[in-house]
Amino acid sequence: MTIVEAEKLNQKGLQKVASNERFTFFGLTLPYLIMVTALIVIPVGWLFYLSFIGRDGSFSFENYERMMKSKAYIRIFITTFKISILTTIICAAIGYPLAYFMSQLSRKWANICMIGVLIPFWTSLLVRTYAWLVLLQKKGLLNNMAIEMGLITEPIKIVHNTTGTLIGMVHIMLPFLILPLYANMRSIDKDTLKAASSLGATPTRAFWTVFFPLSLPGLLAGLLIVFVLCLGFYVTPAILGGGRVIMAAMKISSNIELYFSWGAASALGVVLLVVTGIILFIASKLVSMDQLGNR
Amino acid sequence: MSFLNKNVSETQIRLKDRLWLYIFSYIILFLLIVPSLVVIPMSFSASQYLEFPPREWSLRWYENYFFAWKVENGFNDWMQATWTSVKVAVLTIFVATPVGTMAAYGLVNSNSRLSKILFPIFISPMMVPIILVAIGLFYFFVQFKLVGSIFGLVLGHSLVAMPLVLIIVFSALKNYDMNQEKVARSLGATRFRAFREITLPQIKFSIISASLIAFLTSFDEIIISLFVAGGDNSTITRSMFLALRDQIDPTIAAISTILIVISSGLLIIIQLIGNKENKKD
Numbered sequence: 001m002t003i004v005e006a007e008k009l010n011q012k013g014l015q016k017v018a019s020n021e022r023f024t025f026f027g028l029t030l031p032y033l034i035m036v037t038a039l040i041v042i043p044v045g046w047l048f049y050l051s052f053i054g055r056d057g058s059f060s061f062e063n064y065e066r067m068m069k070s071k072a073y074i075r076i077f078i079t080t081f082k083i084s085i086l087t088t089i090i091c092a093a094i095g096y097p098l099a100y101f102m103s104q105l106s107r108k109w110a111n112i113c114m115i116g117v118l119i120p121f122w123t124s125l126l127v128r129t130y131a132w133l134v135l136l137q138k139k140g141l142l143n144n145m146a147i148e149m150g151l152i153t154e155p156i157k158i159v160h161n162t163t164g165t166l167i168g169m170v171h172i173m174l175p176f177l178i179l180p181l182y183a184n185m186r187s188i189d190k191d192t193l194k195a196a197s198s199l200g201a202t203p204t205r206a207f208w209t210v211f212f213p214l215s216l217p218g219l220l221a222g223l224l225i226v227f228v229l230c231l232g233f234y235v236t237p238a239i240l241g242g243g244r245v246i247m248a249a250m251k252i253s254s255n256i257e258l259y260f261s262w263g264a265a266s267a268l269g270v271v272l273l274v275v276t277g278i279i280l281f282i283a284s285k286l287v288s289m290d291q292l293g294n295r
Numbered sequence: 296m297s298f299l300n301k302n303v304s305e306t307q308i309r310l311k312d313r314l315w316l317y318i319f320s321y322i323i324l325f326l327l328i329v330p331s332l333v334v335i336p337m338s339f340s341a342s343q344y345l346e347f348p349p350r351e352w353s354l355r356w357y358e359n360y361f362f363a364w365k366v367e368n369g370f371n372d373w374m375q376a377t378w379t380s381v382k383v384a385v386l387t388i389f390v391a392t393p394v395g396t397m398a399a400y401g402l403v404n405s406n407s408r409l410s411k412i413l414f415p416i417f418i419s420p421m422m423v424p425i426i427l428v429a430i431g432l433f434y435f436f437v438q439f440k441l442v443g444s445i446f447g448l449v450l451g452h453s454l455v456a457m458p459l460v461l462i463i464v465f466s467a468l469k470n471y472d473m474n475q476e477k478v479a480r481s482l483g484a485t486r487f488r489a490f491r492e493i494t495l496p497q498i499k500f501s502i503i504s505a506s507l508i509a510f511l512t513s514f515d516e517i518i519i520s521l522f523v524a525g526g527d528n529s530t531i532t533r534s535m536f537l538a539l540r541d542q543i544d545p546t547i548a549a550i551s552t553i554l555i556v557i558s559s560g561l562l563i564i565i566q567l568i569g570n571k572e573n574k575k576d
Contacts, residue, residue, distance in 0.1 A: 024486070026409065028401030031394045032417060032457060039454050040419055043431030050434075094323055101320040104304055115566070116324040122562045123331050124515040126535050127551040131331045133543070134345050141333065141348075174327065193304070203308045232424030235517055239539050249426040253521075256430055269427045280422055284415075 044273070051266035063267035073251075073268070080248045083162070083237065084230035087169045091226050094170070095177040096219065102178075103185035114182075121175040129236045132168045133159060136240075160242025168240040169230060176229060177222035184218020217286070224283040228276050248272050331555060338548035345543055356549035363546075372534065373546065379524070380514055380531040383448045387513035390453040392506040395460025400490070402461075403468040418458045425518045428454070433522040443525035451523050452513035459512060460505040467501035468494075504565045511561055515554075 054060035067073045102110045120128060135141050136159035143155040158164055188211060196206035234249040241247075248268055255265035302309060310317075338356055340349030360373050398417060402410045420428065432451050433442065441447035471494065479489035495502075520533040531550065538544050 022405060022409075025401040025405040029398040029405075029413060029417075032398035032461070033413070035394065035450075035454065035457070036416060036419060039432060039435070039450060040423060040428060041416075043435040044423065044427060046434060047427065047431050097316060098320050098323050101316050113320075113324060116328050118562060118566075119559065120327050120331060122511060122558045124532065124551070124554045124558060126515070126517060126532055126539070127334060127554050128331050130535075130539060130547055130551055131333050133539075134333055134337055134548070135330055137345060139344070139346060171327070171330065174323075203304070203312075228422070232426055234426055235536065239536075249424065252426050252430060256433070256522075262434070265430060269424070269430065272424050273427055276422065276424055 047262075047266040048270055050262050051270045053263055055263070063263040066264065067267055067271070076246055076248055076251050079246060080231060083165060083169065083245065083247060084227055084233075086166055087173055087230050088223055088227045090166065090170045091173050091177045092219065092223055095174055095181060095222065099178050099181040099185055099218075100215075102182055103188075110182075110186075117175050117178050117182075120171065121179075125172060125235055128172060129168055129239050132164065132171065132240060136164050136167065159240055161244055162241070164240040164242075165237045165245045168236045169233065172236060173226045173229060176225050180221040180225065181215065181218040184221070185215050188214045220286055221283065224279055228279055231276060232272060334548045334551040334555070337545065338552040340545060340548070343545065345545070356545045359546045360549045360553075372529070373531070373550065375527065376529045376531045376534040379445070379448075379528050383445060383452055383530065384510045384513040386445070386449040387452040387456055388506045388509050390449060391456035391460050391509040392502065394453070395457045395505065395509075396464045396502055398457075399461050399464035399468055403465060404473065417461055420454050421458045425455070429519045429522045432519060436523060442523060443528050445528055447523050448520065448528065448530065451519040452516050453509075455516060455519065456509035456512040459508050463501055463505040463508065464498065467498045471497060500568045500571060504568050507561050507565055511558060514557070 051063050052059055052061065054062040102113050105113065137143075138155045138157070140159075142158065143152075146152045147155065158167070192210050192214070193206050196210045197203065201209065232249050233247060234253065237245045237247045238250055249272070252265045252268050252272075255261050255268070304313075336349060337345065339352050339354065340346065341351035341353035341355065342349060361371075363371055363373070402413060402417075415422075429451075432447075432454075436442045436444075436447045441450075473494075475493050475497075476486075476489040479493045480486060484492070515532060516530075517532045517536055520530040521536065524530050524533050531554075535547055535550060538547060
């Protein structure tokens, strides 16, 4: 056997080991893959199919047609988008300065502030929604304080409407914006700012021409996460909206709980899924997926 | 007031120019933390109505939570729902943590093409609107008579907890040098033994925090529970949501206080574990 032949044999053996290895690693992901397929891909696919089945049991677009013609559905779409866009904008307006502030602090102080962001993040959504209900109601703390300070004479209605829903949703969504944005801002090289200012840029100019563009990927990731989560939101608008703010997820739920109309619920669900999918697709083109997952 | 002229950034901004940012940020941090805490004094109120601050104090809502028996069936619904939640959350740890960890290990080691395809599928439970997942599961579980069963709830909750486990363990493994396993194997260890004795001890804190997060995710989950739970197996969040939708029962303030204590406790443990791991490297 020559050396060349021996090497060939060796190579074959190595290839076999490598393919065995690949097989093992793929095998390790199988339980996860099976669960996701059985519990998401198949059920959601089934809903997709149901959305195209009419009342008589044959293939039709009637669920979608009814949705496009119905005023109630159009109002739900408008409400869903309005609340989601407003929540996202308010979160950005509040979250950007806060994330910037934290990124300028020393690690130790930033970590302490981070606890302030993480506590609401891990407190049950229901608890936070309930707390806002207590604070914002007619005899709640906010109204009482405003009356005592003489700002208003009669209690004003700040809950069971759009305002209350927005306050609750911003409170719940803010950490989702701050976490990716803060991670991004931390990774910005501070020497670039030093360079800008040593070249004569004013602090304001250095911020807008150097820091802000570099923070855009983080901001974008945060905005898209918040917007997508808002689109499918259910609990907070259901409680703080008091039946006056009806978002898509609530309609899906009532279609099933009250009317057992799977076709209509599925059609609305498919629209929600498609819109979410398009936004996430755009997001994945703009920001790398790693950054989105890097929480 | 010389401290006001201290530089606070690379671009020579002085503290006094940036005072507004400090004040604004502290107000926002205050507003992030404090509103949830309002339920604590509320839970000790003697009144049926939501008054703040309460005029009289009592423990009646805690009594109601722990000891109120319903006349019709002789059950304490709140307690029963709490036990269901605890059971489901513990079982979720035992499903989501191993499945997520195995997948993370497989993805880190496999070639980038495969992981590029699988990763988006694996985090899809976080991306697909949860209401859709919930009604899909409901429809699916009806066929298999799993609605209202602990098993169904554990499957549903594991589904939403697995991506979190995956992301945490995946990033821990990314920072870990896999060559250490190769060394162990070249010295004769099997792959499993190399993992158990070399890799596992080094990523164990990440796995522990991942499992605590899986517990919390399950314990706080509402939407899937709303559809999949039922009958004798309602979860605590489901019961709270239904009660909140109908009337405002101050017992919810007592339960909320207990939930805040549990989640802050777990968060502190997770942070401490994180610190320990950071110190190690």
